[in-house]
Amino acid sequence: MPNRTTLKDVAREAGVHISTASRALNPSTAAIVNPETVQRVTDAAKKLGYRPHPLARGLRTNRTMSVGVIIPDVENPLFGPIIAGIESVLVEEGYSVLIGNADRGPNHADSLLEEMLERHVDGLILATPSREVSAAAKEARDTVSIVLVNRSVDDQSIPAIVGDDHAGIGLAVRHLRELGHTRIGHVAGPSWVSTGAGRRQAFLEWMSNVGLDSSEDLIEEAEWYQVEPGNTAAINLLSRHPDLTAIVAANDLLGLGCYRAARSLGKVIGVEISITGYNDMPLLDLMQPPMTAVRVPYRKMGADAATTLLAMISGEEVPGGPVHLAPTLAIRASTAPPPSNQH
Amino acid sequence: MPNRTTLKDVAREAGVHISTASRALNPSTAAIVNPETVQRVTDAAKKLGYRPHPLARGLRTNRTMSVGVIIPDVENPLFGPIIAGIESVLVEEGYSVLIGNADRGPNHADSLLEEMLERHVDGLILATPSREVSAAAKEARDTVSIVLVNRSVDDQSIPAIVGDDHAGIGLAVRHLRELGHTRIGHVAGPSWVSTGAGRRQAFLEWMSNVGLDSSEDLIEEAEWYQVEPGNTAAINLLSRHPDLTAIVAANDLLGLGCYRAARSLGKVIGVEISITGYNDMPLLDLMQPPMTAVRVPYRKMGADAATTLLAMISGEEVPGGPVHLAPTLAIRASTAPPPSNQH
DNA sequence: CAACACCACGCAATCGTTTGTATTATCGAA
DNA sequence: TTCGATAATACAAACGATTGCGTGGTGTTG
Numbered sequence: 001m002p003n004r005t006t007l008k009d010v011a012r013e014a015g016v017h018i019s020t021a022s023r024a025l026n027p028s029t030a031a032i033v034n035p036e037t038v039q040r041v042t043d044a045a046k047k048l049g050y051r052p053h054p055l056a057r058g059l060r061t062n063r064t065m066s067v068g069v070i071i072p073d074v075e076n077p078l079f080g081p082i083i084a085g086i087e088s089v090l091v092e093e094g095y096s097v098l099i100g101n102a103d104r105g106p107n108h109a110d111s112l113l114e115e116m117l118e119r120h121v122d123g124l125i126l127a128t129p130s131r132e133v134s135a136a137a138k139e140a141r142d143t144v145s146i147v148l149v150n151r152s153v154d155d156q157s158i159p160a161i162v163g164d165d166h167a168g169i170g171l172a173v174r175h176l177r178e179l180g181h182t183r184i185g186h187v188a189g190p191s192w193v194s195t196g197a198g199r200r201q202a203f204l205e206w207m208s209n210v211g212l213d214s215s216e217d218l219i220e221e222a223e224w225y226q227v228e229p230g231n232t233a234a235i236n237l238l239s240r241h242p243d244l245t246a247i248v249a250a251n252d253l254l255g256l257g258c259y260r261a262a263r264s265l266g267k268v269i270g271v272e273i274s275i276t277g278y279n280d281m282p283l284l285d286l287m288q289p290p291m292t293a294v295r296v297p298y299r300k301m302g303a304d305a306a307t308t309l310l311a312m313i314s315g316e317e318v319p320g321g322p323v324h325l326a327p328t329l330a331i332r333a334s335t336a337p338p339p340s341n342q343h
Numbered sequence: 344m345p346n347r348t349t350l351k352d353v354a355r356e357a358g359v360h361i362s363t364a365s366r367a368l369n370p371s372t373a374a375i376v377n378p379e380t381v382q383r384v385t386d387a388a389k390k391l392g393y394r395p396h397p398l399a400r401g402l403r404t405n406r407t408m409s410v411g412v413i414i415p416d417v418e419n420p421l422f423g424p425i426i427a428g429i430e431s432v433l434v435e436e437g438y439s440v441l442i443g444n445a446d447r448g449p450n451h452a453d454s455l456l457e458e459m460l461e462r463h464v465d466g467l468i469l470a471t472p473s474r475e476v477s478a479a480a481k482e483a484r485d486t487v488s489i490v491l492v493n494r495s496v497d498d499q500s501i502p503a504i505v506g507d508d509h510a511g512i513g514l515a516v517r518h519l520r521e522l523g524h525t526r527i528g529h530v531a532g533p534s535w536v537s538t539g540a541g542r543r544q545a546f547l548e549w550m551s552n553v554g555l556d557s558s559e560d561l562i563e564e565a566e567w568y569q570v571e572p573g574n575t576a577a578i579n580l581l582s583r584h585p586d587l588t589a590i591v592a593a594n595d596l597l598g599l600g601c602y603r604a605a606r607s608l609g610k611v612i613g614v615e616i617s618i619t620g621y622n623d624m625p626l627l628d629l630m631q632p633p634m635t636a637v638r639v640p641y642r643k644m645g646a647d648a649a650t651t652l653l654a655m656i657s658g659e660e661v662p663g664g665p666v667h668l669a670p671t672l673a674i675r676a677s678t679a680p681p682p683s684n685q686h
Numbered sequence: 687c688a689a690c691a692c693c694a695c696g697c698a699a700t701c702g703t704t705t706g707t708a709t710t711a712t713c714g715a716a
Numbered sequence: 717t718t719c720g721a722t723a724a725t726a727c728a729a730a731c732g733a734t735t736g737c738g739t740g741g742t743g744t745t746g
Contacts, residue, residue, distance in 0.1 A: 007734095008732080008733095018732090019735075022735085023695090023734090023735090029734090029735085032695090052733070054461065055402045057734075058733090059733075060734045061733085075642075077420035079423075080417050080418040080422075081418050087417065088444070096441050096459075098409075098440065098442075099430065101430045101434075103427065119439060227629065283599075283624075286570065349702060350703065359726090360727075363725055365704060372705085396702050396703070399701070399702030399704090400703055402702080403704045688745100689746085690745085690746100692744100693740105693741090694741085695740085696739080696740095697736105697738075699735090701732105701734090706727105706728095708725105709724105710726085711722105711725095712723080712724095713720105713722085714720095714721085715721100716717100
């Protein structure tokens with residue numbers, strides 16, 4: 001079994017007191033003790049296969065070397081890369097990742113947060129979607145470091161790592177504009193979700209930026225980020241504006257809903273109508289036709305959140321508010337120049 | 344900040360010694376102490392908002408109320424439901440879930456395992472793919488309880504929760520047989536992965552079960568569970584047997600590879616050739632055509648793994664070896680009766 | 687040669703629990 | 717009344733590490 005050898009054993013083996021052994025093994029205090037003894041202790045530790053007991057250490061130092069990560073829905077493939085990014089940097093620094101899946105209602109996230117605080121995590125990374133920070137999180141903030149990922153919060157005091165939705169929508173709109181589209185619509189996400197509201201706003205701004213008509217009328221809001229709501233929203237939009245040659249969807253699934261709507265209206269995607277997605281989730285390149293989509297660097301997003309969290313934990317002053325990560329555009333077959341002959 | 348009130352505070356508030364407070368709060372020892380004092384202590388604890396310090400408790404009891412979960416690739420959407428299932432039952436019992444992502448080579452899983460052992464997790468759930476149990480895991484086995492999920496191991500001594508691949512392949516083969524197919528091929532996964540070998544074997548058995556030619560020649564092994572290897576394997580298979588009317592893929596991604604191969608050969612999927620996937624990953628129903636696939640109950644798989652792990656932790660005798668979960672078949676448009684006119 | 691600085695190390699308290707054992711009080715029975 | 721049993725609680729030692737402080741020894745300096 002592991003970890004049966006304690007610091008006391010190492011001390012005995014090296015012929016020193018347990019406290020000297022502790023200091024010798026701890027890099028920050030090793031300078032106090034004679035280099036020769038440090039060597040002896042280190043050798044003894046290696047020989048006995050000593051590993052410090054994290055609980056005992058944590059009890060004394062009030063640090064558990066663990067951080068909690070709360071995800072709104074682990075089954076959503078979007079969060080895989082985020083988790084991977086977080087995990088990769090934290091494990092490297094010796095931290096463990098506690099995961100919480102807040103898929104049982106809005107207050108579930110708070111109870112998970114409470115439990116993680118009880119466990120004395122050294123930090124928290126929250127990916128829960130709501131735009132306002134909960135009371136529990138507020139209370140937690142003066143206890144542990146908190147970083148948000150993939151969502152910002154109206155209260156700009158908490159550091160957040162988010163995708164740059166404004167730039168992302170810009171990539172899509174400019175791409176379509178450069179292809180020659182002039183009549184572009186937007187299927188928006190629900191406006192109570194931060195991404196829904198933000199991308200909608202960005203769409204309007206970019207439309208006028210590229211010199212096109214920027215009207216609320218070109219936007220139809222889907223009830224939820226799913227295929228079917230996207231479908232109905234797109235049908236509404238296209239019945240209002242049958243002359244649209246392109247749709248910017250606020251989300252990949254909404255984009256797939258647009259696919260369905262276009263098909264049901266007899267339009268050939270990537271020829272008669274262009275559609276862009278957002279997020280570039282896995283398998284999107286395997287759709288028919290493969291979907292052009294704004295790609296958000298989710299893995300990097302997780303990794304950056306973890307590194308800023310580590311900075312906060314080690315006492316550095318970290319500016320609050322969102323940090324925007326630049327998206328890219330994965331251009332595929334769902335976008336093409338508009339039909340040349342306009343009737 | 345939370346948890347600032349310690350047991351000592353509660354004891355003082357209730358006017359008893361700290362040890363009596365401890366016993367009063369602990370259900371298994373509460374019988375020893377006067378019911379009236381139990382009440383007093385409980386009230387005091389509630390009033391002060393007392394929460395036991397998990398580290399101190401764990402240090403004394405050698406239980407951390409945490410379990411480690413090692414996943415081969417968190418970014419694979421397959422593992423989302425498994426994690427969700429695990430988390431849902433463990434959190435309910437007061438356990439925390441430590442997640443490890445073993446995406447940096449084969450020995451990475453072992454180092455994660457080591458670290459989790461150092462953290463004194465009470466149990467481990469492993470989803471790493473290899474068919475043999477590593478030395479590290481073997482050594483770990485007499486320290487903590489271990490359950491495997493989504494993979495079995497040649498050494499049948501460790502409990503494992505897996506999908507019933509034999510039944511699943513049976514669903515696919517019988518479905519195709521009932522549609523009228525007689526010339527069915529198999530694109531297999533790598534044989535060093537347990538699922539690859541198992542599904543391949545199951546395919547052969549079911550082929551003869553339904554009275555069809557069961558030959559190794561009808562199988563082509565893909566190098567890895569990805570689209571492109573599936574594509575090349577399918578091309579090889581179809582060039583060897585141009586008369587095949589159906590392919591059973593060992594995996595959804597391999598199935599999508601078959602899609603690609605069929606298209607490049609000019610065959611219409613769901614008409615001239617039928618293709619089945621395996622796993623039924625998200626978005627598979629949105630492919631063109633939507634793919635018929637064997638659906639594995641991954642969330643239940645995770646939940647069952649967690650419950651058997653809890654049983655082992657609480658000292659129950661759990662039989663080793665795999666427990667098979669029954670799959671279902673999601674029938675979609677990629678399968679249809681074979682072309683009636685055979686030339 | 688004395689005084690002092692300082693380096694290396696040991697001592698012991700501490701983190702917050704749990705738990706074996708000792709102590710006190712209470713009661714019934716002889 | 718006295719003794720033993722029993723119940724209820726207090727005492728104290730762990731669990732394994734960290735860390736302020738005290739102390740012995742060595743070297744330097746006036």
